[in-house]
Amino acid sequence: MTQPLTFEIKAKSGHARTGRVETLHGGFDTPAFMPVGTRASVKGILPHHVRQGGAEILLNNTYHLMLRPGSELIREMGGVHRFMNWDGPILTDSGGYQAYSMADINAIDEDGVSFRSILDGSMVRLNPEIAMRVQNELGPDIMMAFDDCPPSVDPDSAVVNQTRLAIAAARGIKKRKADYDHQARLTIANERTVRWLERCKSAHGRPNEQSLFGIIQGGADLAMRDWSIERICNIDLPGYAIGGVAVGESTEDIARIVRHTAPKMPEGKPRYLMGVGYERDITMAVLAGVDMFDCVLPTRNGRNANAFTCEPGRNGQLRLRNAQFARDSLPIEPGCDCQACDPASHGWLTVDGRGFSRGYLRHLFQAGEMLGPILVTLHNLRFFQRLMDDLREAILSDDWDAFVSKRAHLGEIVGQRV
Secondary structure (H helix, E strand, O other), rough: OOOEEEEEEEEEEEEOOOOEEEEEEEEEEOOOEEEEEEOOOOOOHHHHHHHHOOOOEEOOHHHHHHOOOOHHHHHHHOOHHHOOOOOOOEEEEEOHHHHHHHOOOOOEEEEEEEEOOOOOOEEEOOOOOHHHHHHHHHOOOEEEOOOOOOOOOOOOOOOOOOOHHHHHHOOOOOOOOOOOHHHHHHHHHHHHHHHHHHHHHOOOOOOOEEEEEEEEEOOOHHHHHHHHHHHHHHHOEEEEEEOOOOOOOOHHHHHHHHHHHHHHHOOOOOOOOOOOOOHHHHHHOOOOOOOOEOOHHHHHHHOOOOOOOOOOOOOOOEEEEOHHHOOOOOOOOOOOOOOOOOOOHHHHOOOOHOOOOHHHHHHHHHHHHHHHHHHHHHHHHHHHHHHHHHHHHHHHHHHHHHHHHHHHHHHHHOOOOO
């Protein structure tokens, strides 16, 4: 292979497309959902079981791995693939989101961002050159450019990143400065993101082995998005991402931004929507032409006893700590082929081949047993991979009625397709 990444579109249905990305560590079908392994681990789950669930590519977090154990150590250990024992493709973010999420307690300037370490309080510096060096040392297949990710909407007009607000409140920092000008902030971020992307491309030390993706910003302002699309996508790269989404907007705003932005991105390059993970948002974005997704929802919700299902009347989730499940003998989702619902099909020895019951899972959470979070996480990971399977099949067959027959709660979203 002459390039570190190739992308082939196999079929289209409207704007939606399905294809295949190939990297030096293997490939993945698109649309693809990437489980998040923040610190080189999908919490509580063996890599083998993540693969069994259908995942073909994972995401690692540059900021956290830079702090601990350090990118130089990981490089010495053979890179992130060997370090975490995952033989498939890996994508790393750049740390730019941390610049946003901790913006009230750290300093952003033209050169980069200064953070206070979450480990020991020491000051940490990130800029385009450092982000590229760290990701080159980590060794993922896809690395994200270091960008300036501002709030997509005025912080006084919406609920913005809760982590940032909680940290700021704990330190007695106001939500925003009195002279804050949101439109000016978007303009600065857009222009800075382009300059930082150019610096990232220049600093990228392994272009024959790792693929750099640029990130489109612009907040909820569609004119700003157009400005960013034109300039980011005019820098020749293997792929591009939509950033600054799902950081404070309404569901309607997310859809408006993605439907406007995705079809304008280069046709022959992978399109990645960063950090968006609810079923409705993924389905909407696939219909708009997006190819790649990541989100912590399957794992974070799994650890908190929230299981994703297609069961009618429950708004997509079972909250397994509820007392109503204490004597429920059903698996999380009858018919699901995950390790929790159908362990026998994965070679696990169980009584009569039955899955783990909702009643048992509730007991595990009530008792503080770690098996509960593991099993529900396994189910959630598989649930999202089954969603991607169904979306790919709908695109290949151009049969969205069959998709809605499996996932009726997404019928309204499918009905809005262009």
